[in-house]
Amino acid sequence: MTKLALHWQILIAIIVATIAGLVTGTDASLFGVSFYAIYGFVGTLFLNALKMIIVPLVASSIITGIARIGDSNSLGRLGGKTMLFYAASSLLAILVGLALVNITTPGIINGQAAGEQLNLTTDANELAMVVEKVEGKSASDISDVFLRLVPTNIIAAAAGGQMLGLIFFSLLFGFFMTRIDKDKSDVMKNFWQGVFDIMMHITLWVMKFAPLGVFGLVAKTVAATGFAAFSPLLIFFVTVVAALCIHTFITMPLLLRFLGRVRPGLFFKKMSPVMLTAFSTSSSSATLPLTLETVEKDIGVSNKTTSFVLPLGATVNMDGTALYECVAAMFIAQAYGLELSMVQQFTIVLVALLTSIGVAGIPAASLVAITIVLGVIGLPLEGLGLLLVTDRILDMMRTAVNVCGDCVGTVIIARSEGEQTRIAAS
Template sequence: MSHASLTAAAPTTGLALHWRVLIGFAIGIIGGVLAYWLAPGNPIVAGVIDYIAAPAGQLFLRLLFMLVLPLMFTALILGVAEIGDIASLGRIGWRTLIYTAVVTSIAILIGLIVVNLLQPGLGFDPALRDSFLATSGSQAHQIAESKPTLSVIEMILGVVPKNVVKAAGEGELLAVMFFAIMLGIALVLTPTPATERFKEAVQGLNELVMKLIGMVVKLTPYAVACLMFALTARFGWDVLAKLGQYVIAVMLAIGIHMFVVLPLWVRFMGGMSPLRFFRDSQEAILTAFSTASSTGTLPTTLKCAEQNLRLPTKVARFVLTVGASANHHGTALFEGLTTLFLAQCFGVELGLGQQVMVLGLCILGSIGTAGVPAGSLPVIAMILVYLKVPPEGIAIILGVDRFLDMCRTALNVTGDLATAVVVAKGEERSDTAEAMAAASSSPKV
């Protein structure tokens, strides 16, 4: 029996969605910058931000988040079931895990090298540092108080939910994904008429969710314009200038990983042209940049993978759904670089051994980081505690975090898609090898 594609292509007219998203992005930035320059503090502009632009952007995000949980749940069950056998599932799972660990480690190393070379926090003006602490100290203290645990044992145990309904209600997506994978495995191992009907019901729910997502995604250009207008009209670029060296260091490290490491990886491990990869992924990358949420971007990421990159459905569903919560190249890079930057700001010297520890903590932290805006800040606070740096120091970066969050989220989603391309190529090679082995072992007539 054949199932409908996760994102069955619909005929479109007029300008392609990714171009409309880009236009909305540009309109939002230009309008916001003009409003900030021409009428700073104007109550009319403030009203437009607080009562129109910001609520419209948040409404769009809420619509996406409303659909993310049922999408992840159904896509993982169907993805595992469509893989067809436990051996193939294990192969895809191990490939995803190994590729994620290796490339995430490379991302963190790039961040650590850049921050050691540029040393943006060395000689940071103590008066400026104290002013940031005074302005945003209470917010930073709340984030520091909410810091998660990085205990490996607790992270492993946390993946297995005691109550899957409670886990879903509290947004513990890794636990929900584990339960969905277990259901998918059970479907593969129990091919009965009853389980086939259950699979059809899950497929039906998935198609309904994708229909709703298709309706919401049409609003993306308008939501992107509102989100970018609210950001730039409220903050302008002044705060970027005050932390210019730090912002440059983060963007340089993200740029190296996104435009050097990932293209090489896609070309030589995935067998795909980097130009085609970025062209076909741009809609997801722009959405990730605008929303600063890799989880919220998942519907668009899946659409790009299946419709544009033409990746196998079973690979796209599994790799991208897991990656939205566990494959965060940009987050890991940012956490490592920011930790060392703040240590430099407070005059704390970190040796090689401590920086290696930071690398390990960032790998663990990126897996457990929520795929939502500012999700990495509590993890940074925890790492700062390990290094004897005041965790309230994150107040220094709060002014620029929203912009940098957008940059690292774009890298997260690009990394997810690159991983899916490489895993798909590996599966293609494995399937070809198995077919050749089967042909050579079949009796000759």
């Protein structure tokens, strides 16, 4: 019997969890143990497993990716152009998401914060601490984001969840790992590649239990609130989808037309197999071989450009992921009833931009990055469980956007290098 795909397993889990939550409520029990407590245990266990893999996954992903770039000896003009474009495109994606989430306000229903509907923390003292921690931030706190990039103790920073410091350290480590004696460098590269391969397997193994985790989280929420939780989640889902579509079909075509001097319609026609593969696999890394072949043979970009820009993009360029992180953080903040100032929202933008480079190109890895964003701005990780309900389909969509952004960047950079593609505008 063919095994069901993960997204179908998660969909079935959501349906079963909804029924179970409605039937059992918060009071039903078995042998003295309430079903509500069982749901909470299963959901928390899955969230703990996700948190467990954060540090080694982020560190090994960045170190191996930067080491590959350093080996290419292309960190000059081409590298500078590539990093500049990827930073700019990710920033544009984040700003699109930020604008849309401020318009739709998915975390606010009928003028009230949706935290109670979503079964988030309602304890007055705990909520007051969250409000004080988040709303107490000011413009001076932006400097703290940069200070966290250079921690005094990298081990303590990682243990304390200060992931920005770990990201910066990993970037430096990966770069200078290629600047030492070759025999020592090879040992370190093999070690970190081994760690990364292991963490990818662990992450994929943990995600096999996603249906159980989703079941526990959804059943607990439905048991406490009924169907009330689905209204804000639906608005959140539509907000993310709309933002991804705006970035893909408005922002990127404009960049292609005016910077790349190519025909956007023909570009999307030729890249459709790549985007469909990225959508179905939810992995920019798994899609990379097809991406390289299509951009080089069908679009006409040189091997020199594609072999550098696309692998780098699969490592550090995550337009869709960065957009999603921003919208998710704003959604959870709204659900807690927090009114974030422009400075605080800018902090979210900055952190989403920085953390998107540390996301491995594998399914659901962006959930790891969202914990970093929530932690930096002071929001409880409790809200992460809500995102799992809609995450699978959104993960597929944002991966397609990530890969599309890589290809757009490759075409534009090829144009800046004087290359003439097969889809150049007349």
